[in-house]
Amino acid sequence: MTSAIKGPVVIVGGGHNGLVCASYLAMAGRQVQILEARDTIGGGASTTSFAPGYSVSGLAHILHSLNPKVCKDLKLSSAGVSRGAAIDTIALDKGGQHLTLRANAVSGDGLSQSDIDAYTDFKEEFRRYARALEPLLMNKPPRLKDMDRKDKFTLAKLGWSLRFGLGASSMREFLRVGGINIYDVLNEVFDSPLLKGVIAVDAVMGNHMGPRTPTTVLTYLNRLWGESHCPQSIPPGGMGQVTKALAEVAGKAGVSIRTGTKVAQILVEEGRATGVQLESGERIDAGLVISNADAKTTFLDLVGAPQLDAMFAKRIHTTRTEGNVAKLHLAMSALPGIDGLSTEQLGQRLLIAPDMRYVEHAFNHAKYGEYSQQPVLEITIPSIADPSLAPAGHHVMSISASFAPYSLRAGWDKHHTVFADLIIALIEEYAPGFSAGIVARELLTPVDIETQYNITGGHWHHGEMTIDQSFMMRPVHGTAQYDTPISGLFLCGAAAHPGGGVTGVPGHNAAKRILAMGGGL
Amino acid sequence: MGSQPRQQAGEHDFRQVLQPSPFHARVEEHNLVKNWMSWNGYQTARTYDTLASEYFAIRSSCSVMDMTPMEKYRITGPDALKFLNRLVTRDISGLKPNRVTYVVWCNDDGKVLDDGTIFHLNSGEYRLCSQHHQLDWLLISSLGMDVTIEEETHEVAAISVQGPTACSVLVAAGFTDLSELKPFSISHTLLNGFEVMISRTGYTGDLGYELWVDPGNALALWDAVFGVAQRGLYDVRAIGLGALEMVRIEAGFIMPGDDFNTAEVTVRAGHDRSPFEVGLGWLVNFDKPHFTGKQALLREKNQPxxxxxxxxxxxxxxxxxxxxxxxxxxxxxxxxxxxxxxxxxxxxxxxxxxxxxxxxxxxxxxxxxxxxxxxxxxxxxxxxxxxxxxxxxxxxxxxxxxxxxx
Missing domain, CATH: 2.40.30.110 (Aminomethyltransferase beta-barrel domains)
Known part of the structure; x- marks a missing residue:
């Protein structure tokens, strides 16, 4: 079965999932070549220099969900990958009454004892729910029609995990909250508006969602699943160090990697992928083509709708892939001063989300094609832990700002500068005088992300992580088990189950699926 | 007679349940038993007089049927051929201008959505006729292609002239050079100064033609054809959908929606049908570029x-x-x-x-x-x-x- 594959494997896109998938296949004896359009490997998880001497993680800037099985299988720690020290989440308060959130505990002046206790219980309970879903996440999502033995096993494991893993009362509670919104749940559990605000951020960030959006509990669980085995950290050298290590692992396994090599077309003959055509005109024949690109890029741009059945192409076309987060990079001559925070604390994950209403209001703008007038900010200053990212004594700040809709009604051209100014002014409210130290800046709107990173809509997760685009419907049914309607063509990126985040899981699952199918033939 | 003015497309009066066709003034005049039915929202005659007389007009002399309500779409643009060939199961890349072909199309699962005919009007310009409304599906199928799809059901009036004397009647009506028109061919001609498109096509299994005109010339066309009977040359009779149903069953033509459930309206699993299952396997060509349902049909072909x-x-x-x-x-x-x-x-x-x-x-x-x-x-x-x-x-x-x- 394993010898069934003929010809080399070509992977379109060298993001972390492409690298993970390539490594698994190479370790199983396949001849694999990765073609990456950008000049650096890593895609959304790479380190980029945005001003002379200043570097920062390009898109993703916090490692919080890298899968332990992937790390173990690929021996990532011996490949020299450093995750960096675990960091806390600090919820900023203008009055200086900041909160410090860890996996199991929260602290802060002005927090009631009942909130402190409730936080520990809440996190423990919700992490159990997240872990209960694990059988579903580490396997190909089962098809509901024409299940194979593996699909039935996955569903049985999931059922067992929910019923007996959780126990009767937890399962009842899980079923109650699973489909509702994080706003209601947090209001049931906590009193502190700031605490509720920052927890809600974890349920909505990267998606077109506010705290009151139904199923935000599920997106929160997805985030927690990562946290349950990967403490959040800022890798020294930026996210690019992680993907560089992955590329080394892949290289050692025999994978060849070409950067600056943009694929223009996936070649299809008689319903079968036969290779790729590069933008340069070069043609590379392959026995198997695996796409790390998002589903729209893969099917509509690289394969082309006419090669597909009409309704399948239409369903891919209608998936929601408009990004909602902008990325602001600041080069600074000095550290900002935030009342009540030490330098060490400034190196943690800082959130501006004073309460859930604030987050919901920020989202309201996005619903109508506007950017938030008061955005939700996730701020890191990676140069505190790794001074090599900036010239001596200088620093870099990396900010994810929500919400910044891809389809801005007024157009991003005119509002690029305005939005960056607005973010800086907001931070200024917490760190008075900090903007005087800004040496250089770079704003990436979802439109910029789309152009620079070749991700449709500039969407963090290659498509909304909502329930209608998850599991056996990710990206759409008919290609939710990594194989596609085109034989010999597979998906291995965040567009596939279980979706976005620097997890490596889609790459892992895709490789397993390809090998189980005898190499895809 | 002619009590209701003809409406322009998009000017539908909500009080009027059924829309009159451009031929309505004459159809109503001929319709002795007032046996009306709805075809595609148009007020259509089921029978004009008696079923037997209409049936024998088709089989023994010359029949005329108002077929304006048939769904019609104009397909143009650089990718028109590519679009149509991806839509239907048959390879139509060899369809020359002024030729017509019979086609069927399927959904992703290879189940029949509808059948119809493709008219290659001018080079790169096509008309697709179908039984049922297909605009949604055509638009869905046009994703990623440079093609313009316009519904022209209400912009083109048409009658079907069928029967052994159909050619003789039309020649007598003034269509002089009709005799060389081959089956499934189209000719463009002038009658009394207005343009008429004639295709040698039909739904009866016998000699017959379909005549296509601007709605403004509909009554003039009708009068020219029935003028032949008035002059005592040949019998010409208006027929309704009742007689058509008899002859199409004789001729072995199928009617999607009546003979089998079309995929678009099928809810229950297994109640839709593939081209093979409705006897249209001969229209499926696997040796052409991808078309919707190809993979599903290939799988089905290899099963009993x-x-x-x-x-x-x-x-x-x-x-x-x-x-x-x-x-x-x-x-x-x-x-x-x-x-x-x-x-x-x-x-x-x-x-x-x-x-x-x-x-x-x-x-x-x-x-x-x-x-x-x-x-x-x-x-x-x-x-x-x-x-x-x-x-x-x-x-x-x-x-x-x-x-x-x-």
Whole structure:
């Protein structure tokens, strides 16, 4: 079965999932070549220099969900990958009454004892729910029609995990909250508006969602699943160090990697992928083509709708892939001063989300094609832990700002500068005088992300992580088990189950699926 | 007569349940029994006079039917051919200008959405005619292609002139150079100063033509054709959908939606049908670029066929309306009759039926259980059925060029 594959494997896109998938296949004896359009490997998880001497993680800037099985299988720690020290989440308060959130505990002046206790219980309970879903996440999502033995096993494991893993009362509670919104749940559990605000951020960030959006509990669980085995950290050298290590692992396994090599077309003959055509005109024949690109890029741009059945192409076309987060990079001559925070604390994950209403209001703008007038900010200053990212004594700040809709009604051209100014002014409210130290800046709107990173809509997760685009419907049914309607063509990126985040899981699952199918033939 | 002014497209008056066709003034005049029905939202005659006289007009002289309500779409643009070839199962890349071909199209699962005809009007410009509304599906299918799709159902008026004397009647009406027009060919001509497109096409299995004009010239066209009868040259008779149903069953033509459920409106699993199952396997060409449903149909082709729409000749003269079909008298139930007719010209009891094939094999015998009334008393009987692979009626003059003149 394993010898069934003929010809080399070509992977379109060298993001972390492409690298993970390539490594698994190479370790199983396949001849694999990765073609990456950008000049650096890593895609959304790479380190980029945005001003002379200043570097920062390009898109993703916090490692919080890298899968332990992937790390173990690929021996990532011996490949020299450093995750960096675990960091806390600090919820900023203008009055200086900041909160410090860890996996199991929260602290802060002005927090009631009942909130402190409730936080520990809440996190423990919700992490159990997240872990209960694990059988579903580490396997190909089962098809509901024409299940194979593996699909039935996955569903049985999931059922067992929910019923007996959780126990009767937890399962009842899980079923109650699973489909509702994080706003209601947090209001049931906590009193502190700031605490509720920052927890809600974890349920909505990267998606077109506010705290009151139904199923935000599920997106929160997805985030927690990562946290349950990967403490959040800022890798020294930026996210690019992680993907560089992955590329080394892949290289050692025999994978060849070409950067600056943009694929223009996936070649299809008689319903079968036969290779790729590069933008340069070069043609590379392959026995198997695996796409790390998002589903729209893969099917509509690289394969082309006419090669597909009409309704399948239409369903891919209608998936929601408009990004909602902008990325602001600041080069600074000095550290900002935030009342009540030490330098060490400034190196943690800082959130501006004073309460859930604030987050919901920020989202309201996005619903109508506007950017938030008061955005939700996730701020890191990676140069505190790794001074090599900036010239001596200088620093870099990396900010994810929500919400910044891809389809801005007024157009991003005119509002690029305005939005960056607005973010800086907001931070200024917490760190008075900090903007005087800004040496250089770079704003990436979802439109910029789309152009620079070749991700449709500039969407963090290659498509909304909502329930209608998850599991056996990710990206759409008919290609939710990594194989596609085109034989010999597979998906291995965040567009596939279980979706976005620097997890490596889609790459892992895709490789397993390809090998189980005898190499895809 | 002519009591309602013709409406422009998009000017539908909500108080008017059925829309009058551009021929309505004349249709209403000819319609003695006022037996109306709705076809695609148009007020359409089921019968004008008696079914028998209309039927024999088609089979023995010349019939005229208002076919304006048929769905019509204009397909243009650089990718028009590519679009159509991806839509339908047949390879139409060789369809020359002024030629027509019969096609069927499927959804992703290879189940039939509709059938119809493609007219290659001018180089790169096409008209697609279909039974059912297809605009949604056409737009869905146009993703990623440079093609313009316009519905022109209401912008083109059409009549179908069918029967042994159809050519003679049209020549007498002023269409002088008609005799060289081959089956499935199109000609553009002028009649009394207005443009008429004529295609040698039809739904009767006999000699016949379809005439397409601007709605503004509809009445003039009608009058020119019926003028032949008024001058006492040939009999010309308006026919309704009732007579058409009889002759199309004789001719072995299928009607999606009546003979089988179309995929778009099928809710229950297994109630839709593939081209192979409705006897249109000959329209499926796997040696052409990708078309919607290709993979599903390839998979199906390699499996034994599960069921077939078949043409049945039923013994006796009892109408097998909605009859169950069995593999022997009182045996296992294997199917149902979908449509049926008594064929006056063949003196035969005909039906189209959906039959289960076991392991891809047709049943050795088919028996119909027929319920019928005798002076309001219900009776039951059994009738043996014979499958016909050929149309019951297909006259050689349908394909002869030039057609015989009478």
């Amino acid at each position: 066929i599960k069921r077939r729409l078949v043409k049945l000749s039923v013994e006796g003269n009892k109408a097998p309306a909605d009859s169950f079909l069995y593999d022997s008298k009182k045996g296992r139930r294997i199917g149902t009759v979908k449509v049926h007719t008594w064929s006056p010209i063949l003196k035969a009891n005909l039906a189209t039926a959906d039959i289960e094939y076991r392991n891809g094999v047709a049943p050795a015998q088919i028996w119909a259980e027929i319920y019928y009334q005798k002076e309001l008393e219900w009776q039951a009987t059994w009738a043996q059925c014979t499958v016909s692979t050929e149309p019951f009626w297909s006259h050689p003059r349908r394909l002869t060029t030039p057609p015989e003149r009478y």
